[in-house]
Amino acid sequence: MAFTLSSTPKPTRVYPVVALREGVVFPHTDAHLTFGRPKSNAGIEAAIRADKQIIFVAQKQPIATPQPEDLYTIGTLCSVEQIVPYSNELLALVKGLSRVRLGPLVTSEPYFSASAEIISDQWAPSDRLEALARQVVTEFKNAFNLGKSVEFPVFMRLMSGVSAAELADQIANSLDLPTAGKQALLETMGVETRLEKILDQLVHEIKILELEKSIQSKTHAKFEKNMREQVLRERKKTIQEELEKMGAGEGDDDLDDISLLKKQLKLAKMPADVRKKAEKELTRLSQMSIHNPEGSYVRSYLDWLIGMPWSTVSTSRVSLQNAAKTLDEDHYGLKKVKERILEHLAVMKLKTHNGDSTNSTVPTILCFSGPPGVGKTSIGRSIARALGRKFVRMSLGGIRDEAEIRGHRRTYVGSLPGRIIQGIKNAGTKNPVFMLDEIDKLGTDYRGDPSSALLEALDPEQNKEFSDHYLEVPFDLSQVMFITTANMLDTIPPALRDRLEVITFPGYTLEEKVHIALDYLWAKQLKSTGLPPKLKITSEALKEIIRRYTREAGVRDLERNLAKICRKVARHLAEKKTSPTQISLSDVRKYLGPQRIPETLAEKKDEIGMSTGLAWTEAGGDVLFIEVALMPGKGDLKLTGQLGDVMKESAQAAYSYVRSRWQKLGLKEDFYKKIDIHIHVPEGAVPKDGPSAGLAITTAIVSALTHIPVRRDTAMTGEITLRGRALEIGGVKEKVIAAHRAGIKQVILPKDNRKDMEDVPVSVKRELKFHFAAHLDDVLKIALHPSPSIKFPKSAPHFLTATA
Numbered sequence: 030m031a032f033t034l035s036s037t038p039k040p041t042r043v044y045p046v047v048a049l050r051e052g053v054v055f056p057h058t059d060a061h062l063t064f065g066r067p068k069s070n071a072g073i074e075a076a077i078r079a080d081k082q083i084i085f086v087a088q089k090q091p092i093a094t095p096q097p098e099d100l101y102t103i104g105t106l107c108s109v110e111q112i113v114p115y116s117n118e119l120l121a122l123v124k125g126l127s128r129v130r131l132g133p134l135v136t137s138e139p140y141f142s143a144s145a146e147i148i149s150d151q152w153a154p155s156d157r158l159e160a161l162a163r164q165v166v167t168e169f170k171n172a173f174n175l176g177k178s179v180e181f182p183v184f185m186r187l188m189s190g191v192s193a194a195e196l197a198d199q200i201a202n203s204l205d206l207p208t209a210g211k212q213a214l215l216e217t218m219g220v221e222t223r224l225e226k227i228l229d230q231l232v233h234e235i236k237i238l239e240l241e242k243s244i245q246s247k248t249h250a251k252f253e254k255n256m257r258e259q260v261l262r263e264r265k266k267t268i269q270e271e272l273e274k275m276g277a278g279e280g281d282d283d284l285d286d287i288s289l290l291k292k293q294l295k296l297a298k299m300p301a302d303v304r305k306k307a308e309k310e311l312t313r314l315s316q317m318s319i320h321n322p323e324g325s326y327v328r329s330y331l332d333w334l335i336g337m338p339w340s341t342v343s344t345s346r347v348s349l350q351n352a353a354k355t356l357d358e359d360h361y362g363l364k365k366v367k368e369r370i371l372e373h374l375a376v377m378k379l380k381t382h383n384g385d386s387t388n389s390t391v392p393t394i395l396c397f398s399g400p401p402g403v404g405k406t407s408i409g410r411s412i413a414r415a416l417g418r419k420f421v422r423m424s425l426g427g428i429r430d431e432a433e434i435r436g437h438r439r440t441y442v443g444s445l446p447g448r449i450i451q452g453i454k455n456a457g458t459k460n461p462v463f464m465l466d467e468i469d470k471l472g473t474d475y476r477g478d479p480s481s482a483l484l485e486a487l488d489p490e491q492n493k494e495f496s497d498h499y500l501e502v503p504f505d506l507s508q509v510m511f512i513t514t515a516n517m518l519d520t521i522p523p524a525l526r527d528r529l530e531v532i533t534f535p536g537y538t539l540e541e542k543v544h545i546a547l548d549y550l551w552a553k554q555l556k557s558t559g560l561p562p563k564l565k566i567t568s569e570a571l572k573e574i575i576r577r578y579t580r581e582a583g584v585r586d587l588e589r590n591l592a593k594i595c596r597k598v599a600r601h602l603a604e605k606k607t608s609p610t611q612i613s614l615s616d617v618r619k620y621l622g623p624q625r626i627p628e629t630l631a632e633k634k635d636e637i638g639m640s641t642g643l644a645w646t647e648a649g650g651d652v653l654f655i656e657v658a659l660m661p662g663k664g665d666l667k668l669t670g671q672l673g674d675v676m677k678e679s680a681q682a683a684y685s686y687v688r689s690r691w692q693k694l695g696l697k698e699d700f701y702k703k704i705d706i707h708i709h710v711p712e713g714a715v716p717k718d719g720p721s722a723g724l725a726i727t728t729a730i731v732s733a734l735t736h737i738p739v740r741r742d743t744a745m746t747g748e749i750t751l752r753g754r755a756l757e758i759g760g761v762k763e764k765v766i767a768a769h770r771a772g773i774k775q776v777i778l779p780k781d782n783r784k785d786m787e788d789v790p791v792s793v794k795r796e797l798k799f800h801f802a803a804h805l806d807d808v809l810k811i812a813l814h815p816s817p818s819i820k821f822p823k824s825a826p827h828f829l830t831a832t833a
Contacts, residue, residue, distance in 0.1 A: 399534025402583020536582025582649025650767030662705025673718025
């Protein structure tokens with residue numbers, strides 16, 4: 030490649046100057062320019078009238094009306110080869126001659142004109158310059174091959190060999206640079222330096238071109254693959270349709286997901302309306318592209334429909350004897366619950382025997398209500414085993430969203446059926462034993478009321494067509510045996526409670542807890558801690574644990590204490606120390622530490638102004654102490670102990686009764702005017718409410734006013750009226766068991782509660798003495814020590830009788 034020196038003479042005259050809004054004209058290059066501004070047009074016309082030479086200078090900013098300070102000082106002297114007027118514009122072909130440095134402007138109207146100094150290219154032939162030029166040519170050729178836009182004549186001229194200055198200017202003109210970048214190359218006077226900058230920019234552009242080509246090829250390949258796959262699928266679909274018409278091609282169905290779903294639909298044995306819905310969704314799926322995101326939602330929906338047990342049921346041919354044996358094996362006591370399950374089995378057996386196989390089940394929705402730890406949840410699994418059915422448990426505690434019950438609609442991303450439908454699918458049958466645990470702890474917030482959503486599922490008249498928001502088709506829940514559990518019924522909405530058959534679980538007696546521990550809990554703890562089955566525990570040790578280390582209606586705390594003993598014995602065995610073969614009474618304190626609960630909760634001696642009442646709580650029955658104190662005052666009644674409104678009214682009624690009976694009680698007529706009465710119920714941090722403490726409150730007030738002590742071994746419960754009547758109350762069994770547990774010897778109950786004694790365990794009846802009172806006078810005769818100051822009537826008082 031040959032290089033020549035540039036020997037362009039320096040001009041001495043004034044040239045028209047035209048500002049270029051964008052772009053730069055380089056020497057040795059041809060450029061097509063469009064001019065529309067009046068100054069630019071006037072400058073072009075002036076050059077044409079002279080010798081066609083003109084200077085083009087780039088603007089620093091692309092503004093419409095540039096000033097002299099807005100122009101660069103280095104420009105290009107050009108020759109106007111050709112102009113073509115077009116509307117208000119001029120289209121011009123210009124040729125760059127040399128770089129120039131502008132002098133002071135001579136005129137600015139009607140166009141810019143200035144003197145200029147022509148700048149010669151600074152270079153000399155050298156090996157480095159030649160190598161640099163060849164490298165630039167090579168890289169430019171690579172860029173051209175990668176698709177860089179270059180006019181072909183220019184490319185051929187450069188490939189044929191030009192001077193280093195022309196090579197640098199031509200390639201600089203073709204680079205993808207902003208105006209400022211090209212101006213920097215224009216102002217670079219040294220050819221070698223200019224080629225180095227151009228080479229760096231060329232390498233950068235080649236990398237970008239390679240990336241563009243790679244992206245384009247990948248996109249092209251992906252598009253071709255998708256098109257090819259779509260064509261092949263259409264052909265396959267057509268071939269399968271033709272084979273189906275000919276009765277062939279059944280063996281290839283497994284290869285196609287759509288065909289597999291069709292087979293599964295046939296085997297699902299859906300109802301007609303459900304199958305129609307499923308086939309409609311399957312048709313939609315078959316017409317979708319595999320890249321359609323909705324396809325995965327439709328496929329998931331079809332999987333749920335196919336997976337539901339529309340016609341799968343568990344056979345319930347279980348004998349009553351085997352069912353009773355199964356229930357007795359798993360749980361001790363719970364007579365009412367076991368009787369109800371056996372009744373259900375008997376009805377099923379009779380209906381099957383009579384040939385009514387289409388509906389061999391009866392709608393059954395039980396609610397097990399009772400304190401924690403009495404076996405409400407665990408008996409559900411035993412019921413399922415006794416019936417020969419699958420068991421599903423769903424905890425409702427803390428659920429606040431209605432969609433947890435009825436599911437989310439399919440419009441939501443990640444939507445699923447409700448937990449009832451999920452449980453039925455997991456069970457694999459349409460008649461499992463379904464336990465809804467902790468139904469009394471359902472919540473409510475802005476997302477809906479889950480208890481209202483349960484109304485349909487737990488209504489035997491409606492759940493034949495239970496509607497889940499996700500499935501959008503009815504599902505028959507009438508053969509499901511629903512069992513709910515609750516610690517208390519007050520928090521269950523009335524409409525929901527009305528659909529439940531409530532079976533109350535009372536607290537266990539001492540003997541029942543001993544049986545449960547010996548038959549179930551001890552063996553379970555031995556197995557869980559790895560101890561040998563030959564390790565025994567005596568009944569006396571169990572009674573000591575129950576009396577002095579636990580205070581509960583259930584057996585959970587008892588089980589924790591047994592586990593603690595087993596862990597300590599296991600440690601002795603692991604450390605190769607001597608371990609006992611039997612846990613006796615003397616070993617209990619060694620393993621469990623000091624006794625936590627006194628032998629009896631009753632008072633040590635008879636007290637004045639203190640009576641013992643009985644209360645019902647979520648955890649079973651409990652003993653309640655009523656304290657009354659008298660002090661000088663003005664007749665005020667003060668109530669403390671975090672009492673509820675009902676209990677406060679009961680205390681006021683008791684006080685009013687005592688005031689109305691002042692003469693019978695041996696009091697002065699104005700006894701209340703100079704004293705204040707303070708009634709307190711200990712354990713003030715625990716809220717208390719209800720009317721059943723009325724008899725105990727009245728007895729404590731009478732004791733305080735008459736200075737007659739109350740028997741410490743006597744507990745009482747019952748509501749009082751202003752006329753002294755003892756009204757019926759609830760929770761008798763739990764309260765009596767609590768009295769027995771506390772060491773009480775005799776219990777006073779309202780006369781109308783005599784019928785509830787059938788539910789009290791026989792062992793408790795043997796150890797307690799029961800009194801049934803119709804009036805407070807009967808209560809005071811028993812609860813207070815005999816005193817001549819109180820005059821009780823010989824005959825029962827007369828009560829008002831309501832007549833219609």
